[in-house]
Amino acid sequence: MSLPSSVRLFEVGPRDGLQNEPGPIIATATKIEFIHRLAAAGMTHIEAASFVSPKWVPQMGDAAEVMAGISRRPGVVYSALTPNLRGLEGAIAAGVEEVAVFGAASEAFSQKNINCSVAESLKRFEPVLERAREANVRVRGYVSCVLGCPYEGQIAPAKVAEVSKALHDMGCYEVSLGDTIGTGTPLAAKRMVEAVSREIPVTQLAAHFHDTYGQALANLYAVMEEGIQVIDSATAGLGGCPYAKGASGNVASEDVLYLLEGLGIRTGIDLQAVIDTGYWITAELGRKPSSKVALAKGCVGA
Template sequence: MSQVEIFEVGPRDGLQNEKRLIPAAEKIALVDVLSQAGFRRIEVTSFVPPKWVPQMADAAEVMAGITRRPGIRYAVLTPNLRGYQAARAAGADEVAIFASASEGFSRANLNASIAESLERLAPVAQAARADGIALRGYVSVVTDCPFEGKVAPASVARLAARLRDMGCYEISLGETLGQARPEAIDAMLAAVLDELPPESLAGHYHDTAGRALENIDASLARGLRVFDAAVGGLGGCPYAPGAAGNVATEKLAAHLALRGHATGLDMALIEQAAAMARTMKGAE
């Protein structure tokens, strides 16, 4: 039985797009349940300007409030050096930086070209390296862009290589729109795997069209063993209209178990967290 790690991103990537401003106490309670469920890494929040993502304005409060358990890395997203400094002050074990594989999405999401966004991220990468804080990279729109259509696999591979060279220990490949078919994921991975080994990659697949699990199967066949997911299927992207949530952690864990992969997760606690997540987004 092979091990597959699920990287829980619900508290950050899941909640960031919710319209109702969720109290910090609810976010803390969700992270505390997740901390007992067997995850090795949990993405808790993001230190971004509140005017961009009002839902994450309480990042420092949430980080201060969670009950940390040994053996878990508590990760946060940081778009710039100021965000990184706030994350470090809040005790983040890991920080993530993000860039887009298409120019159109980069301008909509970051108000910068891909090259400009990487220049902006360089000081974050340097600071993380100097401080000994783990750095993860996200690539968004790895197959389809809402502004440009199909994204060339070579563009994704180039960007993944740039993030690797900046010091990212792992690159999470984001299928942001949730529309890709497994053959598109396979073609994208074929290009990226020319630059990085599978153990340096993670899959981050939204489930808009209900194909996230098929895309994960295609990725497993290519050797990937880390996948991002959000309890309760939380999520969406404020800059990708119509994109539904991330693949649900509980759905992914059950799918992996059926295929003989161990995740080490406590499914009763996962279901409890998923019910909390659904309540937070008003689905129950």
């Protein structure tokens, strides 16, 4: 299959990128400014917050304040993670128009992450999807460990397809396939997407790859050849997974954009503006971006 002519980037930096940030709680104003800069750079889909218990994810404890403080741009979707009904109600009250739920393709990861089996986790999502439909809120589904698990090792593509289909059948408009520990390689990524796309149209799938082993860009190229047109990424390569030992950040938005531009694939996003934003947010966090492209090109704005 040929490469797509355009790709939609789903920016997860403000949520997935910041949720496990060590040290002091990041100021709400900083999170809001980060989101504003991403939208100004041309990002049309930004995961802005997570409505979870502050006890478990302290950095996301101000989700309602973040959503209230955003100056919303027309044409930009500001979504939030909602693992349960309580989180969804908080998101609805905050005016969120799209939420996400997350499952796993690995039984062991599901137990370690959310203390239940894969089947039980999917059952828990049913009332969330039902309430979201009532509130006219779109729901996106995440599947973790699609190319490997820190506890089980390799994951069968058929298992990924099974969990993805369950989320799709429940009503998720899009299913994001997450290489949580970044161990995937291009052939494995292709075979996984082939298996899932037999159950769900490939136009309703997204790739969410971590770069632990330096394979994320190669894997993204491979799955774009299979028809993937939506890529999750985090500016400056922020993020990781507390349950995945050694997992480095998400693939950097800057690196993905450089790849896409080189392939002549349209995104509508200003690469330099994203690079500048990456330098700004990492300066706020006291370090430099992990994006190779950002480090090579440098920052030209504030």
